[in-house]
Amino acid sequence: DLSTSEYPKYLSPADLVASPDGKYIYVALQQMKQVAQFDCASNSVVKYFSVPNEPTGVTVSKDGETIYVTCASDRWPSGLVCVIPISSGKVTKRIAAGHYARSPVLSSDGKKLYTCNWLGNDLSVIDLDAGKEKKRIKVVREPYAAAITPDGATLVVTNSLPDQKAIDSLTLAGKVSLVSTSNEEVDTVIPIFPVG
Numbered sequence: 001d002l003s004t005s006e007y008p009k010y011l012s013p014a015d016l017v018a019s020p021d022g023k024y025i026y027v028a029l030q031q032m033k034q035v036a037q038f039d040c041a042s043n044s045v046v047k048y049f050s051v052p053n054e055p056t057g058v059t060v061s062k063d064g065e066t067i068y069v070t071c072a073s074d075r076w077p078s079g080l081v082c083v084i085p086i087s088s089g090k091v092t093k094r095i096a097a098g099h100y101a102r103s104p105v106l107s108s109d110g111k112k113l114y115t116c117n118w119l120g121n122d123l124s125v126i127d128l129d130a131g132k133e134k135k136r137i138k139v140v141r142e143p144y145a146a147a148i149t150p151d152g153a154t155l156v157v158t159n160s161l162p163d164q165k166a167i168d169s170l171t172l173a174g175k176v177s178l179v180s181t182s183n184e185e186v187d188t189v190i191p192i193f194p195v196g
Helices: none
Strands: 013-018 024-029 034-039 044-050 055-060 066-071 078-085 093-099 101-106 112-117 122-127 132-138 143-148 154-159 174-180 185-192
Touching: 013 055, 024 055, 034 055, 066 101, 078 101, 078 112, 093 101, 093 112, 093 122, 093 132, 101 143, 112 143, 122 143, 132 185
Parallel strands: 055 101
Antiparallel strands: 013 024, 024 034, 034 044, 055 066, 066 078, 078 093, 101 112, 112 122, 122 132, 143 154, 154 174, 174 185
16 A cells, blocks of 8 residues: 555645636645646546645636636745746746645735735735735734635635633734735734634
């Protein structure tokens, strides 16, 4: 029996996103270091895209022609964004991002990409035309997932762990940061208390 570290048995889906036309679903396969293109009509994977490290997140451009894949792992935690045109299926650009980058989100105009830098406690703002990180935004402890509002004005970021001491049981809460995309600063932090 071969070692699963050399020949993984499990695909380990870590993230997914639908293409704008709804024809495909792109699935980040963490352990396989690949992204699968799933065709909704044929109900099958039609293409695989290889990345240099474990994919932690994936998003797709509005025209459906390019995917952006965040990569990081315990062994190589320095974040990376891989730019992959669907037509070629090859990584054409590697852009450095923050520590354990994940949850890539495109700006509404498609010119910037935001990543949650999970163990770096910040966000990367990446200029896609220049192909480099232009800014870091400090946020609440361990930013883990993000989404952009329909008007593109606010990036909504959740954190993985509360930033308080565990003994503060009355006020212990996860938080959501609202980041303005115009000035690229945190506008508001909202505590999310457990129900009950």
